[in-house]
Amino acid sequence: MILRFTLPYRTEPGQRLVVCGSLPALGQWVPEAALPLHYNQDSGLWSRELELPAAELAGATYKYLLLDERDGGRHWEWGPNRELPAAAATFGQLVLADWWRAPAQSENELFTAAFTEALFRRPAPAAPAATATAGPAVRFQLAAPRVQPGQQLCVLGSDEALGAWDAARAVVLSDADYPTWTANVTLATPAAETRYKYGIWDAGTGQVVDLEAGDDRLLAPETNQHTLRVLADNQYRYPTAPWRGAGVALPVFSLRSRRGLGVGEFPDLKLLVDWAVATGLQMVQVLPINDTVATHTWVDSYPYAAISVFALHPQYLNLEAVAELRDAAARQELAQLRDELNARDFVDYEPMMAAKWRFIRQLYQQEKKAFLADADFHAFRAEQVAWLLPYAAFSGLRDRFGTADFQQWPAEYRTPAQVEALTDEASADFDEFGLFFFIQFHLDKQLREAVAYARERGVVVKGDLPIGIYRHSVDAWTQPELYHLHQQAGAPPDDFSTTGQNWRFPTYNWEQMALDGYQWWQQRMGHLARYFDALRIDHILGFFRIWEIPAHSVEGLLGHFSPALPFSQQEIEQRLGWFDYGRLCEPYIRWHVVQEVFGGQAQVVFDEFMEDAGHGAIRLQEFVRTQRQMEAVINDKLAADPAQADYYRWLRTGLFGLANEVLLVPDDQQPDHYHPRITLPLSRSFRELDAAARPRLEALYHDFFYQRHEGFWREQGLTKLPPVRWATNMLICGEDLGMVPASVPGVMRDLGILGLHIQRMPADPTTEFGHPGTAPYLSVVSPGSHDMGTLRGWWEEDPAQTQRFFETILGHWHEATPQFCEPWVVREILEQHLHSPAMWAIFPLQDVVALSAELRREDPRAEQINVPSNPTHFWKYRFHLPLEELVEQAGFNEEVLALVGQSGRRQLC
Incomplete structure (x- = not known):
């Protein structure tokens, strides 16, 4: 059988189209071995013809791939794999008249389970379209999920076999392969150009209730009696506005x-x-x-x-x-x-x-x-x-x-x-x-x-996928290599919390997850699809970068984005003109700061938790150097004297704040590399830098979070x-x-x-x-x-x-x-x-x-x-x-x- 691929697509210089699929002639899904298509500049049509044994074609699948030689890009068309239709032995030529299925089209979302399994759910499978046995024949094929139950797609056109524009004689398409609709038609006058349109057929009234907008679709003449043309047409042209829905949320x-x-x-x-x-x-x-x-x-x-x-x-x-x-x-x-x-x-x-x-x-x-x-x-x-x-x-x-x-x-x-x-x-x-x-x-x-x-x-149930896992979970027990259990995930400061959020979940070891193609994620998503047709991904920003907080922190201010590109000490020195680890990376505490935070209790708090570091600097004592240590100390005091709970919580907040008074956070993977602390310009430490250092450090900060x-x-x-x-x-x-x-x-x-x-x-x-x-x-x-x-x-x-x-x-x-x-x-x-x-x-x-x-x-x-x-x-x-x-x-x-x-x-x- 002669197999002919055709696809209209206006490419740019350096781009070319190939067809990749399950057949050896199509590369068996290896892009490097895919079948190249030839381009006709006048028609804008990419095509290729090859001859294969008819027995090989049944059930074969394929897809178009755009190769961009300018940057090495590979761009697959959107959607599931295409399937070669079964053709009777009377046909010697199968012509695939395809259209490029463009990614990032809003109509594509109507093919998701929310629409196909719920909103436009077909109540019962229909009988498949009758197989064409005589030619030249045409298979009309259109993917269109947006058809309500009780209605079907139909095709109406100039040829007598398409009703000669008489709506009462429109050809009703089968939804056996919904959301793809099909009908096999032997045209009355195949040697003439045929004009046609798709419409919505109401089975109850036996009438066409909607005809797609726009110009007529055109079908070129065909005289070869042994040809089956498969018209994989592009989107149904709805005359109405894009589909919109409303829902309710409650746990x-x-x-x-x-x-x-x-x-x-x-x-x-x-x-x-x-x-x-x-x-x-x-x-x-x-x-x-x-x-x-x-x-x-x-x-x-x-x-x-x-x-x-x-x-x-x-x-x-x-x-x-x-x-x-x-x-x-x-x-x-x-x-x-x-x-x-x-x-x-x-x-x-x-x-x-x-x-x-x-x-x-x-x-x-x-x-x-x-x-x-x-x-x-x-x-x-x-x-x-x-x-x-x-x-x-x-x-x-x-x-x-x-x-x-x-x-x-x-x-x-x-x-x-x-x-x-x-x-x-x-x-x-x-x-x-x-x-x-x-x-x-x-x-x-x-x-x-x-x-x-x-x-x-006709109601969609939408679930929720948390971005993190609990560190004391069966997931961490069975596959600890997939997580950084020594780290904590959270979020930087936002409208919900000025000190950030610490969810205390471990962060993901993405490098390990990538080794098997993210199987853990795919299994997780597949399980959620057992119950839901739509899904909210919590904190999707975590797939770009997560806010990673060291184990010694309780609040989120001392975290940093991961993965990230921290500044080297050399870069910082070049941008600031100086680098002082103690001034930039250790908590900035001076006596007036202690007084501002603790007021009349300043001396008492200093005596219990701080010590003189020389040259006017104060440092936290070793037993309260980190927020986790502070938390443990305060919790012991709360347990021993619950009547003073308000005072101890106030004290804890003040101590946490002092621990946050740093300007740079050392990277835990690369020595001598640093992340600017989030909300750095709002810190006391920043405000008390000299007038020359502040704008330079602020420029470094802005570059890091918004450009780098x-x-x-x-x-x-x-x-x-x-x-x-x-x-x-x-x-x-x-x-x-x-x-x-x-x-x-x-x-x-x-x-x-x-x-x-x-x-x-x-x-x-x-x-x-x-x-x-x-x-x-x-x-x-x-x-x-x-x-x-x-x-x-x-x-x-x-x-x-x-x-x-x-x-x-x-x-x-x-x-x-x-x-x-x-x-x-x-x-x-x-x-x-x-x-x-x-x-x-x-x-x-x-x-x-x-x-x-x-x-x-x-x-x-x-x-x-x-x-x-x-x-x-x-x-x-x-x-x-x-x-x-x-x-x-x-x-x-x-x-x-x-x-x-x-x-x-x-x-x-």
Whole structure:
């Protein structure tokens, strides 16, 4: 069979196109051996013809690759591999009329699972298109996910076989390979030029309800009776605006239902989906749902410190959905505890988890025999064995030894060498570990049922991927080589914390991860795709560079970006004209500084914690040289004298501040290399330099943070992010807030990753507030996040700031600013976001309910989920209304539905 590739593409000098694929003639996916195409300058068409045995072609795959000889670049076209169609033996020539699938096109995101599996989900697979047997024949083929259920794509044209422009006789395409639509047609007059267009066909009415915009598509004449032409056409030309949707955000633990046990559970997601459907919202966004049980205390409420990046948290298990307790007294006790825990206005983590563990263990013993014989469980275990067995062993050992810190376990358990023996069903201690098989099997089942429920109703469930791992986790236990366990990850100072954030997670050993093509990340993403069709990547800046904090620091000011290009001592000397390690790298402490910080207690503090270093300098004594040492000393004092807690916390803050008074941070990898301390110009040490040194050091600082690394960090992102981005077909959104390198938006755009635009934390540092109307299409707009107060809470924090927002963003120049965020103000803010050009507008549920004076919570301060400046925050927020009640609020729900509809965000296609 003669195989002919054709592709229209206007290249630049030095560029050429090749086709690479599974066939030997196409290089068997080796780019260097790919088939070169020939260019026709007049037509702009790249083409190549070759003759191959027909039997070789079936199921073969290929893709186009643009080679740029100017810089050695290789640029693959976007999308999955193309597949050669089956052709009947009557055809001697197969012509592939392809179009280049350009990366970084906004329409590409409609091919992600969020759209193909949920929003535009096809209810049932259709019969494949009838095979063409006589020629010359044409296969019309168009990839178009944006077709609502109940409708199909059709083709209409000038040829009689295409209805001769009679809409009633349009050819309906098959969606058997959705989102690709196909139809095989033998034209009535193939020797004549054919004009055609695609349209939307409504199966219920048997009519064309939409015809694509733009000029007619053209099909050249063909007289060879043995030719099958495959028209892999480019995008459907929608006459309407780009697709936009709206969603709601709430952590699973914050869901409230009448059946829950004091906390949100996976089946409760169905209620939130019901409410989303009633209000026209098409996405439900949650926070991380992984198991965080490390201490069996309220500290485990922090959802970003998972002990496994694969396992789900036991708190989300609904007990009744597992099985009914056979013991009548236990059933009665469970009902009583449910009433008690659900009566509380927050998630009371410790008693809630105590109740969960107690009844889960009873259910395990009750159901153990049937569970271990369940074919579905054995299939689950076989499929998830790589993480499930180590997790079960780790969790059992954590409880046996009373700590998740595996370095404190007996020596024979500090590595995962005994995982298989511990989790063997024949082992006498199997129940210690089998319990966790039982829990994870049922959690997986309940979550997948909830997600399937959402998909069937056209609602996307969006998950959250934490940037870090917990240092006392099964991941660190089994693969310690993938992490820098001696370092801490965090964030530099921002609107949330003036001293930075220390998450205390280890940083990643990216060099080690790269050795196997980032398999750990790809496995992690693949597992998340089991549950979610969209995903928020927490702190996506970490793929470009992470804020790395030395182990001796508690706060984040003494950290530095990693990877980075620190200045050598020689560079610093050349730029400053001098280098003095003591002045630049050691805490700058003088007596007047001690007086400023500690006031009347200055002498007392000096006597206990400091010493004279000569020439007017003061240094911290050896036992409090680092913040970790200070923390330990103060904690001992707090334990010994809790009545003086306020004083000791004040003292700790002052001592921490002195430790931060440095100008350069030594690099921990390269001797005699240094990083400028973040926010250096705000330090006392900087202010007390002489007038000649300050501008030189400030120029060094600005160069380091805003110029020196841009190209370097761009390459880091382009190396690490693609394997993660393309590991699944989820719609990916990146949380790109904070100190954002200039290269980040461009890399995210190239990879089709949506950015995040928070009105109160604009990306532009020259503006106080962002406006949703300026957000790009490939983005998510939101009035706030789980790390901020709700609209109502924020409104009351700073009246002067609120006044500026009321005037400049809402445009009320001549009206008095309301003291409280009244429902009409909330409505204006929500409308701004709904009318944004961004693909998604997502709102915290608390902000949506703030539209109603009757439904909203009385105290807005009780609605904030997290306080980032507080590293020991208790994550306990729970929505104040049962979701069953919210679903029944017909009047309110219709109001929200109308708002969404008026903004154009209720469109199905």
